[in-house]
Amino acid sequence: MIDWHHENGALGVEAVGLTMRFGSFTALDAVSIRIRPGSFHALLGENGAGKSTFVKCLMGFYQASDGDILVGGHEVHMTHPRVAQGLGLGMVYQHFTLVPSLTGAENLVISRGDVPMRIDWARENRDLRAFMARMPFTAPLDTPVADLSAGEKQKLEILKQLYLGHRFLVLDEPTSVLTPQEATEILSHVRALTQAGEITVLMITHKFREVTEFADEVTVLRNGIHAGHGRVGDLSHADMARMMIGERQSQPIPDRAGTPGATVLSLHDIRALDRSGLREIAIRDLKVRAGEIVGIAGISGNGQSDLMEILTGQRSLLSGEMRVHDTPYHARRPEAQRLKVRYLPEEPLHNACAPRMSVADNLALRSFDDGRGIWLDRAGIAARAKTRIAEFDIKTRSPEAPVRALSGGNVQRTALARELTGDVDLLIVANPCFGLDFAATEAIHDRIMAARNSGTAVLMISEDLDELLKLADRIIVMAEGTLVHETPAASADLAMLGQYMSGHA
Amino acid sequence: MSADIGLWGVPLAILAGAIRVSIPFLFVALGECLTERSGRINLGLEGTLVFGAMAGYAISYETGNPFVGVAGAALAGSLFGLFHGWICKFRGVNDIAMGIAMMLLGLGLAFYFGKGYIQPVAPDLPAIPLGNWSDIPQIRAALQINILFFVGAGLALAMWWMFRQTRVGLVIRVVGDSADAARAMGMNIDRVRLLATAAGGALTGVGGAYLSLAYPGSWNEGISSGQGLMAVALVIFARWSPIACFWAALLFGGAGALGPALQSVGVSDGYYLFYAAPYVLTLALLILTSSPERALRGAPGELSITK
Numbered sequence: 001m002i003d004w005h006h007e008n009g010a011l012g013v014e015a016v017g018l019t020m021r022f023g024s025f026t027a028l029d030a031v032s033i034r035i036r037p038g039s040f041h042a043l044l045g046e047n048g049a050g051k052s053t054f055v056k057c058l059m060g061f062y063q064a065s066d067g068d069i070l071v072g073g074h075e076v077h078m079t080h081p082r083v084a085q086g087l088g089l090g091m092v093y094q095h096f097t098l099v100p101s102l103t104g105a106e107n108l109v110i111s112r113g114d115v116p117m118r119i120d121w122a123r124e125n126r127d128l129r130a131f132m133a134r135m136p137f138t139a140p141l142d143t144p145v146a147d148l149s150a151g152e153k154q155k156l157e158i159l160k161q162l163y164l165g166h167r168f169l170v171l172d173e174p175t176s177v178l179t180p181q182e183a184t185e186i187l188s189h190v191r192a193l194t195q196a197g198e199i200t201v202l203m204i205t206h207k208f209r210e211v212t213e214f215a216d217e218v219t220v221l222r223n224g225i226h227a228g229h230g231r232v233g234d235l236s237h238a239d240m241a242r243m244m245i246g247e248r249q250s251q252p253i254p255d256r257a258g259t260p261g262a263t264v265l266s267l268h269d270i271r272a273l274d275r276s277g278l279r280e281i282a283i284r285d286l287k288v289r290a291g292e293i294v295g296i297a298g299i300s301g302n303g304q305s306d307l308m309e310i311l312t313g314q315r316s317l318l319s320g321e322m323r324v325h326d327t328p329y330h331a332r333r334p335e336a337q338r339l340k341v342r343y344l345p346e347e348p349l350h351n352a353c354a355p356r357m358s359v360a361d362n363l364a365l366r367s368f369d370d371g372r373g374i375w376l377d378r379a380g381i382a383a384r385a386k387t388r389i390a391e392f393d394i395k396t397r398s399p400e401a402p403v404r405a406l407s408g409g410n411v412q413r414t415a416l417a418r419e420l421t422g423d424v425d426l427l428i429v430a431n432p433c434f435g436l437d438f439a440a441t442e443a444i445h446d447r448i449m450a451a452r453n454s455g456t457a458v459l460m461i462s463e464d465l466d467e468l469l470k471l472a473d474r475i476i477v478m479a480e481g482t483l484v485h486e487t488p489a490a491s492a493d494l495a496m497l498g499q500y501m502s503g504h505a
Numbered sequence: 506m507s508a509d510i511g512l513w514g515v516p517l518a519i520l521a522g523a524i525r526v527s528i529p530f531l532f533v534a535l536g537e538c539l540t541e542r543s544g545r546i547n548l549g550l551e552g553t554l555v556f557g558a559m560a561g562y563a564i565s566y567e568t569g570n571p572f573v574g575v576a577g578a579a580l581a582g583s584l585f586g587l588f589h590g591w592i593c594k595f596r597g598v599n600d601i602a603m604g605i606a607m608m609l610l611g612l613g614l615a616f617y618f619g620k621g622y623i624q625p626v627a628p629d630l631p632a633i634p635l636g637n638w639s640d641i642p643q644i645r646a647a648l649q650i651n652i653l654f655f656v657g658a659g660l661a662l663a664m665w666w667m668f669r670q671t672r673v674g675l676v677i678r679v680v681g682d683s684a685d686a687a688r689a690m691g692m693n694i695d696r697v698r699l700l701a702t703a704a705g706g707a708l709t710g711v712g713g714a715y716l717s718l719a720y721p722g723s724w725n726e727g728i729s730s731g732q733g734l735m736a737v738a739l740v741i742f743a744r745w746s747p748i749a750c751f752w753a754a755l756l757f758g759g760a761g762a763l764g765p766a767l768q769s770v771g772v773s774d775g776y777y778l779f780y781a782a783p784y785v786l787t788l789a790l791l792i793l794t795s796s797p798e799r800a801l802r803g804a805p806g807e808l809s810i811t812k
Contacts, residue, residue, distance in 0.1 A: 082691055097686045099679045110675040111690055117672050
């Protein structure tokens with residue numbers, strides 16, 4: 001029998017045979033997990049493995065179809081998120097839930113249930129400073145949250161949970177928007193809090209490194225069932241991967257072939273304003289050659305999306321020049337067609353597809369106006385769509401289904417199928433695998449590598465450093481609107497990259 | 506008696522006019538600011554304004570008390586706001602389209618019920634004579650400042666204070682900036698927006714009552730010259746700050762007073778072009794303060810026009 005309350009306040013939670021059915025679909029099938037008070041427990045699994053369903057049942061967003069939840073050793077009925085909060089359970093979401101225009105202090109105070117009608121800021125500020133002084137880390141309180149870095153926001157999210165007195169925290173992929181240094185810093189603090197017995201943590205993650213470095217125990221879910229559990233020290237990365245992916249064969253990335261050829265894309269002394277109009281984006285010199293993948297690394301919000309908009313012609317330039325095949329390039333449609341430039345922007349459903357139009361029509365967006373007069377070649381569009389769907393393994397009810405009805409991975413495949421059809425000299429991609437599961441990511445990576453090997457110049461902007469280390473030939477770090485560091489991917493040093501990404505190098 | 510102050514009459518008339526003309530702008534803008542800060546837009550305020558003018562005038566005439574008229578106009582305005590807020594909470598209702606429908610409804614109802622009040626004369630709202638220290642009649646006239654001006658200025662300050670220092674203010678800002686965060690905190694988003702829209706309508710109703718009970722001071726169907734619509738642009742220009750709304754309203758009021766001021770000193774050619782100044786100003790400000798490349802800073806994140 002274990003003690004469900006740590007003397008310093010950490011709370012233990014147990015799920016017994018938790019089952020969640022949506023109609024005939026079973027998202028979670030009799031999952032039992034015991035999270036001891038004061039432990040740092042990792043929950044591993046692919047997208048769709050049931051991690052978020054499990055957590056939502058725990059936090060009262062869903063009511064489990066079957067099974068029990070015990071908090072502090074007592075069975076509870078999680079009928080509403082407020083029940084969970086009242087018991088001391090808190091959650092830090094993957095997407096920030098702080099209010100952007102409010103300051104840190106305002107965010108903390110308003111999240112409390114018992115705010116008085118008139119807020120006595122002198123007293124609240126005094127209390128907040130006293131609270132901060134007790135914490136192992138702090139975050140700015142007087143700046144609007146919109147102006148904080150991702151790391152500061154994440155710290156503030158965690159501080160908010162502690163401020164609210166929650167003693168059991170669920171962290172949903174807490175490091176997905178952080179630099180390696182920020183991730184390490186924050187997780188170390190969280191670990192220290194668990195070791196002190198102040199809180200218990202259940203962390204949803206994809207990253208094995210975080211599990212081995214910070215967690216005590218790990219539970220793996222696969223297709224809604226409990227696929228494995230153990231103490232972190234007893235499991236290797238290979239063990240965890242096997243539990244997570246099962247017996248499925250994962251295909252290795254195709255080997256690199258060929259050597260880089262002539263320069264395809266060159267940016268020279270580019271200057272432009274970013275979206276807020278307050279900061280300048282300055283790219284002094286960037287070249288991408290045929291048959292190489294150049295990766296742009298950086299933490300989100302350092303000008304990568306502005307760079308993408310410059311490359312797609314959505315942002316006007318203050319000065320400088322883009323050239324493709326040594327001719328001036330302004331990203332207009334005829335130019336892109338003539339010079340064989342293709343794009344895969346992030347969130348393709350919104351940025352590269354017409355969501356309500358069919359898969360077939362979306363596949364034809366690049367080519368529907370080739371030649372012929374005012375009539376569309378319907379038969380040709382349908383025939384080509386069929387070929388593409390088979391070739392790129394797009395899972396859709398029919399070519400006529402709207403593209404927004406597809407899963408994220410299949411939307412990405414649809415966009416990629418369109419962009420990689422025909423001769424492609426230059427492919428520009430941004431965060432191609434954001435939110436995709438293991439299998440879909442693998443397939444997209446294969447396609448990009450195959451394009452490189454066939455002589456396409458690839459510029460890949462990505463916030464996922466692992467992805468860049470795997471695919472890119474050269475990695476260039478972008479920070480605060482400029483390119484600050486370049487290194488061959490083969491000899492890249494993770495710590496060094498992280499320093500440049502955070503602007504402290 | 507006629508102490509000639511010459512061309513000094515122009516700035517004086519503009520100042521006096523700015524204060525007089527700004528009051529309806531101020532009330533509508535404060536109302537719209539409150540509504541938009543909660544994440545909802547109400548384009549129907551032009552209709553609410555005209556209905557408020559009619560209701561205020563009619564009630565003032567029937568009761569003989571202009572303050573009862575103002576209260577009645579506020580009540581009528583809040584009913585329009587409640588209706589708009591209630592309809593907009595349903596899924597799939599577009600608050601912009603609904604606002605335009607509400608504008609037409611407000612205008613139609615005001616004209617229908619107001620037919621009988623075009624002739625009668627209702628008691629006006631009092632002005633405070635702040636210029637009695639001076640012997641110059643123009644100054645005495647210019648400093649006859651309506652009581653609602655002070656109420657509006659006080660409201661702007663109070664709203665600024667509310668957004669920073671009270672629970673209600675923070676809740677409105679949370680709901681307007683991030684519905685997800687509001688939901689996570691267990692706030693009732695629909696109710697907050699409903700009440701903010703109703704309060705915004707009430708303020709607009711007061712602005713309407715000023716039109717018919719103070720300046721120009723009578724009820725007719727052409728009483729509003731689009732203040733209810735221009736106030737929407739004014740709120741964007743003021744970046745959703747109540748204090749900035751006050752100064753922006755004065756600026757718009759000054760532009761509106763330009764034509765009459767020039768006419769009063771005897772400029773007879775082309776002065777009517779200056780009657781268009783508020784509309785030109787609206788257009789110019791919106792163009793100058795917008796950008797195809799930059800996001801609007803300060804805009805509530807949940808607003809349908811900025812999303």
